[in-house]
Amino acid sequence: MKPNKLIFLAVLLRVFFAALFYHPDIKSQYYQSGFFTQGVINIYSYISQNKSQLPYTDTFNYPPLVYFFLGSWHKVATVIAGPDLTAWLSDWGSRALFHPNIFLNLLVLKFPYLIAEIYLLKILINFGRSEDEKSKIKWLWLFNPFVFYCVYAIGQFDILPSLTTVVALNMAIKKQFTRSALVLGLGAALKTYPILLLPIVVFSNSGWKKRLVTLAAGLLVMFIPMLPFLGSTEFRASVLGSSLGQRIFASGFTVSDQRVIFFVVAYVILVANYAKKPEQRLILPSFTAVTLLIILLSQFHIQWLVWLLPFFTLFISRSRQFLTFSLFIFFSALGLNLLLKDQFVAIGLFSALNPHLGTIPPLVAFVTPPPDLTLFSSIIRSTLVAFGLLFIKEMYDVKS
Amino acid sequence: MSNLKTLYFLGLTYLIVPVIILIFLTVFAVKRIPDSSQEISERLVPITRTHPVTQSIIPVNNGFNTVVIYLRNKMLLNTDPLIFYLTDTQNQVLRQLTISGRNIGDGETIRFQFPPLSDSAGKLYTIRLEAPQTNFGSNIIEAGFSNSDTYPEGSSQDIQETGDLSFQFFYRPESKLVLLQNLFSRFVSQTLSVRFLVVFPVTLVVLYFLYLKFLQSGKSHIPADR
Numbered sequence: 001m002k003p004n005k006l007i008f009l010a011v012l013l014r015v016f017f018a019a020l021f022y023h024p025d026i027k028s029q030y031y032q033s034g035f036f037t038q039g040v041i042n043i044y045s046y047i048s049q050n051k052s053q054l055p056y057t058d059t060f061n062y063p064p065l066v067y068f069f070l071g072s073w074h075k076v077a078t079v080i081a082g083p084d085l086t087a088w089l090s091d092w093g094s095r096a097l098f099h100p101n102i103f104l105n106l107l108v109l110k111f112p113y114l115i116a117e118i119y120l121l122k123i124l125i126n127f128g129r130s131e132d133e134k135s136k137i138k139w140l141w142l143f144n145p146f147v148f149y150c151v152y153a154i155g156q157f158d159i160l161p162s163l164t165t166v167v168a169l170n171m172a173i174k175k176q177f178t179r180s181a182l183v184l185g186l187g188a189a190l191k192t193y194p195i196l197l198l199p200i201v202v203f204s205n206s207g208w209k210k211r212l213v214t215l216a217a218g219l220l221v222m223f224i225p226m227l228p229f230l231g232s233t234e235f236r237a238s239v240l241g242s243s244l245g246q247r248i249f250a251s252g253f254t255v256s257d258q259r260v261i262f263f264v265v266a267y268v269i270l271v272a273n274y275a276k277k278p279e280q281r282l283i284l285p286s287f288t289a290v291t292l293l294i295i296l297l298s299q300f301h302i303q304w305l306v307w308l309l310p311f312f313t314l315f316i317s318r319s320r321q322f323l324t325f326s327l328f329i330f331f332s333a334l335g336l337n338l339l340l341k342d343q344f345v346a347i348g349l350f351s352a353l354n355p356h357l358g359t360i361p362p363l364v365a366f367v368t369p370p371p372d373l374t375l376f377s378s379i380i381r382s383t384l385v386a387f388g389l390l391f392i393k394e395m396y397d398v399k400s
Numbered sequence: 401m402s403n404l405k406t407l408y409f410l411g412l413t414y415l416i417v418p419v420i421i422l423i424f425l426t427v428f429a430v431k432r433i434p435d436s437s438q439e440i441s442e443r444l445v446p447i448t449r450t451h452p453v454t455q456s457i458i459p460v461n462n463g464f465n466t467v468v469i470y471l472r473n474k475m476l477l478n479t480d481p482l483i484f485y486l487t488d489t490q491n492q493v494l495r496q497l498t499i500s501g502r503n504i505g506d507g508e509t510i511r512f513q514f515p516p517l518s519d520s521a522g523k524l525y526t527i528r529l530e531a532p533q534t535n536f537g538s539n540i541i542e543a544g545f546s547n548s549d550t551y552p553e554g555s556s557q558d559i560q561e562t563g564d565l566s567f568q569f570f571y572r573p574e575s576k577l578v579l580l581q582n583l584f585s586r587f588v589s590q591t592l593s594v595r596f597l598v599v600f601p602v603t604l605v606v607l608y609f610l611y612l613k614f615l616q617s618g619k620s621h622i623p624a625d626r
Contacts, residue, residue: 001404004612009411011607015600016415082595093439094568100589104596107603114607122614138615143407148414347429350422354583356430359570 010142014114017152019107022097022352023344026155029070030109031089032060036071037078043067044234055092059238065189065225066157073112081108097355106155106352113151113159120163123170124310127284128317136317144313146305146330153349156303161191165287166310168194168201172283177205181214185221193294193307195222196267200286203275248298263297285395287311295333296388302337302345305330315395325391332384338363339377426583432466432513432570435459438551441470441544441566447482452530453543454557455565464520466513466570467527470544473504477539484512485528494525504541509568516572526557527565 032043040046043060051057060067078085081104088099099105121141128134141147151159164187171180180201187194198218205211229235252261267290274286288311295304308329315322337345343362344351351358436459447453467484478501486495495514504510534540544566549555551564573579590596 001408003404006404006407006411007611007615008608009408011604011611013411013414015604015607019600020418080595080599094434094437101593101596103590104593104599107596107599111603114603115610118607118610118614125615139403139407143410143414145414347425350418350425353422353587354426354430356433356579357425359432360425360429 017148018110019103021153021349023154033070034074037075044238048234077108102352116159116163133317150306154303158303158306161187162306181218185218188222199271251297289392296385328387335380427576435569435571437568438564440546442547444542445545446540447531448536454528456526456554458553459520461571462521463516463572465516465572468509468568470566471510472507472542480533483530487526
């Protein structure tokens with residue numbers, strides 16, 4: 001079997017999944033970002049003020065940089081796919097899935113993810129410490145079913161912040177800490193979570209002056225695109241009100257009238273330990289541990305698994321002992337999401353191929369009367385947390 | 401080399417399994433297909449004890465089994481029962497469903513699904529929505545209506561009403577073979593569009609060469625950890 005033939009198959013699979021699988025989030029994101037090409041800068045206020053005339057009225061819940069990026073690509077995509085693309089994005093009627101060019105539209109809208117993924121893999125391969133490891137990283141990534149599912153079937157833009165964390169990791173390992181912080185800030189301007197990795201980079205630096213500069217660099221890049229919008233009530237309600245923070249601060253228990261938040265406890269221990277012991281400053285395990293903790297201790301979306309994929313790929317390429325943990329973590333996470341009332345994480349993904357499948361209720365709705373899945377979900381969540389913590393322990397054990 | 405062969409078969413599995421799932425779902429999971437609709441909702445008409453909402457309709461296909469109606473339960477305050485009737489020309493009730501106001505949101509489409517009517521194509525029926533415990537002036541459920549006659553096949557039975565109820569109909573497919581034929585013809589029509597025939601192969605070739613270039617230029621790297 002020639003490797004080039006395999007690479008062609010891997011590319012074919014990507015294009016196939018990108019064109020044929022549909023989740024409504026990609027449509028809503030590009031529909032709303034399309035207003036950027038019409039000169040709308042504050043999308044948050046615009047939606048609020050024009051709700052009665054818009055066919056899709058949900059708020060735009062992402063930071064401004066996402067709006068500018070997707071809006072710019074929307075303009076380019078219209079040139080490739082034709083003006084029909086905008087018509088489809090604006091069609092929120094019951095016949096929208098019967099559009100004649102839906103495959104073309106989906107493929108063109110997902111182009112940026114195809115490019116981001118190649119670049120991510122290129123950097124990731126360079127983390128291999130031997131030819132064998134590099135080869136494992138390459139093939140593990142190219143044929144990872146979670147890449148096809150999360151990046152191309154679900155089609156969210158999480159591959160972009162994920163790419164920034166890998167670039168930042170690469171720079172931090174090369175001791176380019178300020179550059180690394182800048183890239184993390186850029187990632188955090190797309191999705192908040194990369195900013196949680198910033199303390200790792202900051203404390204990797206020596207001397208408080210350098211640390212402050214690194215911290216400021218990351219925070220500035222994150223906040224600069226948001227500055228013009230901070231005065232907007234709609235922006236604060238849509239972005240800050242529905243941010244990652246709301247989800248990761250949810251898990252905990254109450255002491256008196258305050259809450260002990262699990263994520264904050266784990267995060268502070270991890271960062272404090274990192275800052276205190278220079279001999280144990282392991283950047284890759286620390287990046288992985290923080291990202292994993294977010295998934296373990298929050299009400300995550302299935303596409304957030306993309307944040308973990310690069311780090312897990314590296315660990316599995318180094319030792320098979322991580323494979324079992326990774327499989328349990330990813331399948332538990334998938335199981336949790338399939339129990340959600342969102343038909344588009346499973347059967348609905350096929351609705352571009354057969355629009356009638358978009359009307360089929362989520363998997364849990366097939367059981368009548370609807371079962372109480374709380375206990376079942378809790379068991380899956382507990383499994384996820386247990387294997388996640390074991391993964392973190394193994395990472396540090398291997399390195400120490 | 402054998403590992404690469406395994407990967408090749410794994411990759412082929414990723415291509416084949418979705419196709420099998422798609423065919424399976426198309427044959428066994430599709431229970432309703434869009435029939436006709438009137439989706440314009442320009443104003444809201446109250447449904448109360450003394451004012452039911454009625455609309456005559458003519459489904460296009462046999463197997464009529466679902467009506468989706470735009471309803472609004474303002475501030476989610478109404479918790480009264482809402483009864484859906486489907487009657488024939490003799491005013492005989494063919495299907496009846498009762499839902500609670502608790503299940504109706506502040507402006508959303510509500511699905512009324514019932515056992516299919518096997519010979520519904522082209523026949524005249526009437527939809528009636530009643531709220532027997534809701535008085536006018538209290539917290540009411542409202543139905544979306546158009547301002548003008550946007551559904552010429554039927555009309556509201558209320559003589560003062562000029563518009564039509566906002567609805568979508570669905571039917572249960574009679575033949576699995578027709579579903580598969582539709583699936584195939586849709587796939588062919590989507591992939592045979594001129595732009596797709598250009599964009600798809602160009603994307604494939606460009607990405608392939610990008611991958612070859614990027615993946616074969618891995619530089620030896622610094623140690624990956626400190």
